[in-house]
Amino acid sequence: MSSHPPPPLLPAPSPLDAAREFCNQRGYDLGDDLGSGAFKLVYNATIDGVPFALKVAPVYGSTERFERETDALLSCAHPSIATLREGLLFEMGPTKFWLVVEELLSGGTLEARLAAGLLTREEVRTIGAHLANALAHLQERRLVHRDVKPANILFRTDLTIPVLTDFGIVRVLDAPTITQAFAAQGPNTPAFAAPEQLNNEMPLIDGRTDQFGLGVVLVMSLLGRHPYMGEGEHIQHAIERVRARQPMPAQNIDLLTAQGFTSLIKALQPWPAQRYRKTSEFAEAIRTS
Template sequence: MSSDSVIVLDDRYRLLDELGHGGMSDVFRATDELLQREVAVKVLREVEDPVLRARFIAEAQLLARLNHPGLVTLLDAGIRADRPYLVMTLAEGPTLAAQLAAGALPPQTVAEIGTQVAAALAYAHAQGVTHRDVKPSNVLLCGDSRALLADFGIARLAGDLEQHTRTGETIGSPAYLAPEQAAGEAVTSAADVYSLGLVLLEALTGERAFPGAPLETAVQRLVASPPMPVSLPRPWRDLLTAMTARDPAARPTAEDVAAATAAIATGTVPALPDPGESTQPLAVTTDGSAAASTKGGRASARRGPRRRWLLVAALVVVAVAVALVLLLRPSGDPQPTRGGTEVPANVPERYQQPLQELHDAIEEPR
């Protein structure tokens, strides 16, 4: 669709210049002729199935109820000529992706951006909505020092329309997908926390944690955690390590992340809750290490057995990771990949289908 072929949508939204386009949509600056204001209109791919059309409208109604200062608000939705469209507030300003093209950002700036984005995620998660596609190009940086999160839920809508109906559809951007998304497993709000962790890590270092082709990046995060540079301050390393834990249950909530990045921004060290010991909140010592608060020494008494259990669990995880790495390591006879478009045959069987679907479904690297 272009502004030449469709001038006005539903006798209301006059399309002007194109702001951007991607694998699943085109975005236009437009005029709302009823309310006389400028808006952004995202036009998605065609959909003819009436069931999917009804689902699109239902999901759009849910997203339209989200109202938070850190979100680009969805104002309206419709379907014209079998192509769904979404009307959103027009946010002027560069994306975080554009800013990162010039290199890493100051840690203070990253902390402020992280606080705002995490707060927006926490709000939406409380409403039962998961973003599914947190990435630098979906973070808009406005001139008044605001960071806005765009395209909330759009990945889920597009996934429905494309009929990627596996549990926890793998729609999203491969460089920032959580491991469970890459594996086609159930997607929860923890996936957004993982993706935000990769975004913040890139903002601090100027480099993607998982570079490369979509399949390559997806396989990498199934067997390895993102590298954490020792040059990062201890609070950042602790926070980002927790956010990018491969086990979704081990990650902090978006609300926890917002509190942690706000503390980093103000020069204090954050306290992240321990998912396995929620009744004993973690405190952080002056050197950045975590210690459980105690009452009469009872927490300290519990710590020994728990640490032994964690050590055993960690050894199991390491053993599994090593086994997978050995499976994925190239052998003397190279596996056929057809130029990187097929999952290598030595990838564990349970990951074969979801990884291939991921490659087929995602075209945009960012």
């Protein structure tokens, strides 16, 4: 009896395959690839003539973190927080993807904007106040973004109003943590992380953690370097200084004071108790000091 070779294995579906199939099923028009983030690919999709961002992330194991991101965004309603249409698990055979349909922010990122030059003091005050108000909105809902950075801050057509995006590592303070207690550090982008993140001090993480991250973003937008980085130093020096809770370089304190931003100095203190108790207080202080 003759034997036949097994049929060739078909390649696993790609994120683009998932995006195409999802749009076919929904009657959406799939557009261009808009780039990729740390864990997902982003496409332009048109729904009833309105453009949206379709984010596709492969799922390996639990969907809990994706579900938390979706629930967090759905609970928010703020002009400086991205608007979510839906988030769902999408399966193609044994391959799973998490799909998010979110508003399309066409004004680019703060990261791209800073590549063209630093912000003025007035721009820092305006953008900073909007973002601090968004973080206050999260604080009221017991949510901690944990990844406030220029790449996660986008703009609509109005370039004066920033929009916070990418809630992929959001912490829900009223739910059990997903982060392992024995991990050396919690989820973060090191250059924008607070000491309690770098040291995985989970009981200390709250809205003031995001306050620190925003403070780093605003100082980098104003001075062109990390607030804990001395002149001529590498970013790693700043990260280690933050981790060890060493003082901010005196030169940076002097520069921020001279430019009228003592509010940023307070928001960037090593211990959460030294920062603004409420992020709404920080938002008000950015406008004036």
